[in-house]
Amino acid sequence: MKTYDFYLFDFDGTLVDSLNSLMxxxxxxxxxxxxxxxxxxxxxxxxxxxxxxxYGKGGTEDKFFYFIDRINYxxxxxxxxxxxELFEDTIPLIRFLQDNRISCGIVTSNxxxxxxxxxxxxxxxxxxxxVYTGNQETDEFKPSPKPILKALKIANYKGKKSNVAYIGDxxxxxxSAKNAGVEGILIDRVNAFEDSADYIRISxxxxxxK
Numbered sequence: 210m211k212t213y214d215f216y217l218f219d220f221d222g223t224l225v226d227s228l229n230s231l232m233x234x235x236x237x238x239x240x241x242x243x244x245x246x247x248x249x250x251x252x253x254x255x256x257x258x259x260x261x262x263x264y265g266k267g268g269t270e271d272k273f274f275y276f277i278d279r280i281n282y283x284x285x286x287x288x289x290x291x292x293x294e295l296f297e298d299t300i301p302l303i304r305f306l307q308d309n310r311i312s313c314g315i316v317t318s319n320x321x322x323x324x325x326x327x328x329x330x331x332x333x334x335x336x337x338x339x340v341y342t343g344n345q346e347t348d349e350f351k352p353s354p355k356p357i358l359k360a361l362k363i364a365n366y367k368g369k370k371s372n373v374a375y376i377g378d379x380x381x382x383x384x385s386a387k388n389a390g391v392e393g394i395l396i397d398r399v400n401a402f403e404d405s406a407d408y409i410r411i412s413x414x415x416x417x418x419k
Contacts, residue, residue: 210409210419213392214368216306217360218338219377220317220324221255223396223414224299227327230292231255235262238279242272256379258318258350284323290330296398302414303333314340314364316356316375316385321345340364351377352384357391376417383408 221227232251239246244266246254254262263276283289306313317324321343325335342360349355357375366373375386376394386393386408393408394417404410411417 354389
């Protein structure tokens with residue numbers, strides 16, 4: 210595979226298996242506004258903007274900001290961190306990035322304090338990632354290009370965008386990469402997606418460096 214100058218990673222579903230954690234967060238947050246959800250819906254919600262998920266389930270405008278407050282409340286709980294797991298390829302990737310001093314960052318729809326708390330929980334180094342962009346750093350979310358472009362700006366990246374890779378687990382990640390003009394790489398561990406001219410599909414994070 211091509212070697213890139215800069216690697217940007219999505220967090221949930223890419224670097225960490227947060228499905229159980231997000232199920233806890235989403236189920237309780239939706240319940241607090243009187244809406245029930247399934248585990249299958251939780252996986253969908255983890256890959257799309259939160260307002261799309263909320264209004265798609267019939268949420269009303271007058272409760273939207275309360276719903277967001279509840280999301281942040283549960284997300285920032287220690288239980289949400291404890292329910293997070295690592296994928297088998299996460300530690301090998303982290304070691305490879307460290308050993309080879311590869312420039313990388315995290316671009317996520319999550320909030321960065323939570324991301325760093327999860328990294329701490331698994332004793333993973335914050336400083337490995339030179340930039341973090343989350344839901345508090347931009348006013349638009351994936352599939353908008355803004356989160357990726359914001360990360361490149363914070364990192365003071367001056368190279369060609371074609372030499373930047375964004376690795377994520379959903380099609381919104383790939384659309385965000387395409388809209389930002391960087392290479393989209395879809396991590397598809399369970400063969401859930403089709404090949405596409407719009408992205409490169411891999412089954413393990415270590416495929417990035419084969």
